[in-house]
Amino acid sequence: MDLLASAPAPTTATPSKPSLPSRTDAVMDRAKKALLQNYKQQPLVLERGEGVYVWDVEGRRYLDLICGIATCGLGHCHPQVVSAAKAQLDKLWHVSNVFYTEPQIALAERLNKASGLPGARSFFCNSGAEANEALIKLARRAQKERGQPDRFEIITFEQSFHGRTLATVTATGQKKYQQGFEPLPAGFVHVPYGDLDAVDKAIGPKTAAILVEPIQGEGGVRPAPAGFLQALRQRCDAHGLFLMIDEVQTGVGRTGKAFGFQHTGVSPDAFSLAKALGNGLPIGAMVCTDALGKALPSGTHGSTFGGNPVAAAAASVTFDLACSAAQLADTAAKGAHLHALGQALKAKRADKVVDVRGQGLLFGVEVKDAAADVVARCRANGLLVNLAGEKTVRFAPAFVTTMDQLTQGLAILEQSL
Numbered sequence: 001m002d003l004l005a006s007a008p009a010p011t012t013a014t015p016s017k018p019s020l021p022s023r024t025d026a027v028m029d030r031a032k033k034a035l036l037q038n039y040k041q042q043p044l045v046l047e048r049g050e051g052v053y054v055w056d057v058e059g060r061r062y063l064d065l066i067c068g069i070a071t072c073g074l075g076h077c078h079p080q081v082v083s084a085a086k087a088q089l090d091k092l093w094h095v096s097n098v099f100y101t102e103p104q105i106a107l108a109e110r111l112n113k114a115s116g117l118p119g120a121r122s123f124f125c126n127s128g129a130e131a132n133e134a135l136i137k138l139a140r141r142a143q144k145e146r147g148q149p150d151r152f153e154i155i156t157f158e159q160s161f162h163g164r165t166l167a168t169v170t171a172t173g174q175k176k177y178q179q180g181f182e183p184l185p186a187g188f189v190h191v192p193y194g195d196l197d198a199v200d201k202a203i204g205p206k207t208a209a210i211l212v213e214p215i216q217g218e219g220g221v222r223p224a225p226a227g228f229l230q231a232l233r234q235r236c237d238a239h240g241l242f243l244m245i246d247e248v249q250t251g252v253g254r255t256g257k258a259f260g261f262q263h264t265g266v267s268p269d270a271f272s273l274a275k276a277l278g279n280g281l282p283i284g285a286m287v288c289t290d291a292l293g294k295a296l297p298s299g300t301h302g303s304t305f306g307g308n309p310v311a312a313a314a315a316s317v318t319f320d321l322a323c324s325a326a327q328l329a330d331t332a333a334k335g336a337h338l339h340a341l342g343q344a345l346k347a348k349r350a351d352k353v354v355d356v357r358g359q360g361l362l363f364g365v366e367v368k369d370a371a372a373d374v375v376a377r378c379r380a381n382g383l384l385v386n387l388a389g390e391k392t393v394r395f396a397p398a399f400v401t402t403m404d405q406l407t408q409g410l411a412i413l414e415q416s417l
């Protein structure tokens with residue numbers, strides 16, 4: 001069946017003209033003077049979002065199939081998340097972690113239960129990098145507590161992405177993110193993703209843990225080869241290492257399970273979350289087994305805003321909605337639809353499409369031409385997607401995106417190739 005032939009014609013924004021409209025120009029001009037120029041920003045000023053659509057300051061509507069890079073999983077301004085955050089805003093914003101607040105505990109209970117980790121415990125922070133930083137500190141300290149003070153190295157993978165703090169950028173297996181920041185912290189070893197022989201060679205007396213993404217998101221939407229996480233679990237058990245999974249991009253329902261590792265039957269010792277957890281409000285989490293968590297007792301780690309009541313209240317509602325059995329099944333079905341569309345596009349446009357990859361609603365289309373140009377043409381045609389690496393156009397749509405909207409998105413991609 002030619003799935004693409006039935007795609008409705010895109011009805012969103014008109015292509016941007018060579019000279020941008022004045023309000024956009026004016027905002028961009030201010031941004032160029034006021035902001036650190038550390039992002040490669042698209043020439044688009046967004047001011048409103050509802051569901052899977054966003055509007056720019058010129059009033060143009062875009063179909064948003066990237067949703068804040070895998071972050072607004074329930075779409076923009078989801079009414080139940082908005083009302084949970086508003087109710088909490090009216091009650092209590094912040095008191096610090098020297099006191100207990102219930103929204104944080106309620107969220108931890110949800111994550112712990114869903115994780116299936118023995119005696120699971122949660123620590124809250126504000127971002128993916130901070131959650132991974134907690135994993136790294138936990139691994140080192142837990143090995144010391146076990147009487148293995150020389151075990152501090154963490155094996156991570158080439159093309160991985162774990163964040164921008166000094167430790168997490170060093171864990172990241174991509175030189176381009178590290179250049180200029182040397183000397184980098186010691187204790188990270190990178191091996192090719194999926195290469196068990198390389199993992200075996202890298203394991204030594206200094207190894208503390210393995211840190212891995214179930215799907216490399218920023219590295220080009222590359223799922224781990226079948227059996228890889230299971231094999232890593234086996235290596236960790238055999239050598240007394242901790243298996244730590246970075247679920248920052250894959251967690252909270254994106255792949256059709258609450259956490260990506262749940263497709264594999266593997267249980268990590270600890271994992272990180274951020275992105276979709278707060279549906280756009282900043283919150284990160286590190287979930288670990290009770291046994292491992294004992295390595296971070298009182299005073300050893302913390303974060304002023306971690307588990308902030310407003311973000312936590314929004315995150316509990318987000319988690320309930322994104323990870324209900326019905327929503328996970330729906331996300332998986334939509335993922336299958338998106339993949340079928342991608343395969344059809346690849347067959348039809350083999351001259352332009354090299355590969356389609358992903359799981360659930362994390363999906364990448366590797367293209368022959370510069371992916372940045374394709375992303376720019378998609379934008380001009382009313383579709384927001386982004387880059388994952390140099391060659392891959394990434395889709396990370398909201399779980400509430402309809403099948404028709406996904407079909408429409410792929411039609412716009414085809415038109416933009």
Ligand SMILES: Cc1ncc(COP(=O)(O)O)c(C=O)c1O
Nearest residue numbers: 127128129161162163217248249
């Ligand atoms: C797998 C993964 N880990 C960590 C991070 C860093 O998250 P943050 O930007 O919230 O620090 C990202 C961000 O893209 C990610 O995709």
